[in-house]
Amino acid sequence: MDAAVSLLDRHDVDGLTMRRLAERLDVTPTALYWHVRIRDDVLDLAVDRIFGEVPIPPVSDDWRDDVRALVRAWRAAMLDHPWAPGLVGRPMLGPNVLARTEFLQATLVRGGCHGRQLAVATRMLANYVIGASLTEATWRRTTHPDARAAARAHVAASADAYPTLTASGHLDDGRWSDDLLFEEGLTGLLRAAAGPGTPPEPR
Numbered sequence: 001m002d003a004a005v006s007l008l009d010r011h012d013v014d015g016l017t018m019r020r021l022a023e024r025l026d027v028t029p030t031a032l033y034w035h036v037r038i039r040d041d042v043l044d045l046a047v048d049r050i051f052g053e054v055p056i057p058p059v060s061d062d063w064r065d066d067v068r069a070l071v072r073a074w075r076a077a078m079l080d081h082p083w084a085p086g087l088v089g090r091p092m093l094g095p096n097v098l099a100r101t102e103f104l105q106a107t108l109v110r111g112g113c114h115g116r117q118l119a120v121a122t123r124m125l126a127n128y129v130i131g132a133s134l135t136e137a138t139w140r141r142t143t144h145p146d147a148r149a150a151a152r153a154h155v156a157a158s159a160d161a162y163p164t165l166t167a168s169g170h171l172d173d174g175r176w177s178d179d180l181l182f183e184e185g186l187t188g189l190l191r192a193a194a195g196p197g198t199p200p201e202p203r
Contacts, residue, residue, distance in 0.1 A: 004046045005050065008084075012083050013086070044087075047094070048094025050078075051077070051094065053080070054077050054100055056100060056103050063108070063111040068186060070100065070107070071186060074129050075129050075132060078129070078133035078137065082137035085133040088130050101122070104122060108122065108193060113194075124189055124192070136178055
């Protein structure tokens with residue numbers, strides 16, 4: 001799968017073809033089809049390969065720290081491979097994906113989540129990291145470095161129409177970085193995910 005990941009990193013999803021992958025592996029397309037049935041199978045395997053880059057943290061005394069460690073590494077892997085976030089919404093059954101999802105849910109159970117609450121917390125965290133990674137990766141790949149400053153200037157120039165956006169620093173990288181906003185959002189999600197009777201997070 002290293003060859004497929006390399007092609008995806010270079011050419012994105014639309015640029016990955018079975019013929020191009022076969023050329024990279026120095027085999028015929030027919031030989032490649034002996035190992036994978038369709039292109040979607042290659043994409044699923046490539047995503048699972050990316051999840052293998054996400055370390056499973058050692059279990060600590062604080063379940064929140066363990067979730068943070070996993071989710072931070074997950075986001076980093078998605079940003080290293082910007083094509084990946086857009087594919088994670090598909091059912092993922094690879095061993096790397098399942099092992100990390102198992103760790104996430106087991107950790108949330110330690111935090112007091114069970115039943116439907118566990119399913120909701122899992123989805124909240126997964127959707128959060130996928131959505132944040134997709135937004136950041138898309139912006140970095142498709143937007144000129146000056147475009148965000150121009151977008152902020154556009155909002156600020158229309159302060160009468162957008163007073164809240166202007167006051168909140170919407171699109172102002174100088175006020176809050178993506179990393180900081182991601183961390184604060186994660187803290188809020190962990191607070192919401194905590195089961196009844198869970199001790200508050202240490203300050």
